[in-house]
Amino acid sequence: MPDIEKIIAGFNAGRDPERLAMKYKAMRGSPFVFLRGTCHLFYERLPREKVLDDAPPVWICGDMHLENFGSYKADNRLIYFDNNDFDEACLAPALYELVRLLTSVLVGAADLKLSRAQAFALCHTAVDAYGAALVFGKARWIEAETSVGMVRDLFDALASRTRAAHLDRRTVLKGKTRVLKVDGKKALPVSDAQRSAVTQFMQRFAAGEPNPEFYRILDVGRRIAGTGSLGVDRYVILVEGKGSPDGNFLIDLKEALPSSVGPHLHTPQPKWQTEAQRVVEVQRRNQAVSQAFLRAVDFNQRSYVLRSLQPSEDRVALSDWNGKLPRLEEVVNSMAELSAWAHLRSGGRQTSSIADDLIAFGNRRDWQLPLIEIATRCEAQVQVDWKAYCEAYDRGAFELAGKV
Structure with a gap:
């Protein structure tokens, strides 16, 4: 090879x-x-x-x-x-x-x-x-x-752009309840085991939050986003938020892996408790204001970053120069x-x-x-x-x- x-x-x-x-x-x-x-x-x-x-x-x-x-x-x-x-x-x-x-x-x-x-x-x-x-x-x-x-x-x-319009791009309405668009473009289906694991994780997470009902899961999918991280364990989670159907929120849950830069550096690195702690801490330091819901969490005995879903479309259209x-x-x-x-x-x-x-x-x-x-x-x-x-x-x- x-x-x-x-x-x-x-x-x-x-x-x-x-x-x-x-x-x-x-x-x-x-x-x-x-x-x-x-x-x-x-x-x-x-x-x-x-x-x-x-x-x-x-x-x-x-x-x-x-x-x-x-x-x-x-x-x-x-x-x-x-x-x-x-x-x-x-x-x-x-x-x-x-x-x-x-x-x-x-x-x-x-x-x-x-x-x-x-x-x-x-x-x-x-x-x-x-x-x-x-x-x-x-x-x-x-x-x-x-x-x-x-x-x-x-x-x-x-x-x-309204919240409803944002949700309409990622979900479909079934009566007064939204479910994710699992179309192979932005999301893929999860197995029953994955759905159960994510649901149980979010229930445990919500229990420690001021408004647990906000994080009540409506649907889960395997998220498709980025290029470098494609294939990393990652989920898009649709939660109740401020109320169905148009007050729902989309949350991103992504496994944190070791930095691929680190092995090529002479600069000593601090000891982090988890890889997610590294990602979240540096993001909090570098951004003027942190992204909504940004947390380092443990899921399936591994390290994950939880944050609001950021649509890939919310980037500058460089080709429009x-x-x-x-x-x-x-x-x-x-x-x-x-x-x-x-x-x-x-x-x-x-x-x-x-x-x-x-x-x-x-x-x-x-x-x-x-x-x-x-x-x-x-x-x-x-x-x-x-x-x-x-x-x-x-x-x-x-x-x-x-x-x-």
Whole structure:
């Protein structure tokens, strides 16, 4: 078995075969989707350069790319735009975060129909915005009133969407009761054993909450979402919420696995009680306001993250840049700023860098161009790996792996 097959199949071993097959098929679609689905491979291939390892240590999300930003309803019931995936979160040199974002710009250029020059312009936008946000030294955030361009378009679209409309996209009404749409696109059916286990878990969880009836389960499905995490044990749970049929809530329950970045770091990591505690704690530190219902929980004697369901549609439609590069520059500028603000916000926690160190780093001018050069090499490696993957996939290697 060639190297690429061993690495990818080994990393995904034990995942739900049905959703894993979806992941493998999606990764065949383009180098950008492949990059999103192989965070572990990216860090395994990442060049060990001094400029990367000498950057100040910060709390990173670990899987930074163009599609890992979106809107969410926070625990204060307001909507924010921010990084929204912390499965791979860890303590790492700051430029590990940024080099993956730049690589995603270069790899994603073909999908977005960007010229090479335009893609590099966006990379320069990102490093300049990140550095400037660090120099400013104060963490900010993005909400409707402070958003611009395509991010503002997203907020405007969300402002006109009712809870009933949101539920209608994921559920169907049977009389006055909603059930999940189990259509193989957003959700798959659960077994009787899975339904029973999730129901019992939610009953135990609800017993410790102020309003247990809020969490009364109406339906459960295996959730289909993301690329990298497809196949990880994950459920969408429809609960009573504020009352049926239009006050129901959707909750996401997802197993937390070890960060795939960690094995490739020299930075000492703190000891976490569980992987879910790591994910939830870093998300709480990095986001201005935490996502609704965000908790680390135990389910089936394993570690899971419980949170409100965040629709994959609640992301900026990057393809709508309409040939106007400033529209994409505004989005990338926002993403880079959000990364810097997260690093500032979480600074000084468990040996992460304090604001003074990050401000000093932002003022330096010796890392920007080398970082873009490293991202260019990463992009070339992604292209090589994707071609090798396609050859293996086309001869059926990953079809067999998905059935293990």
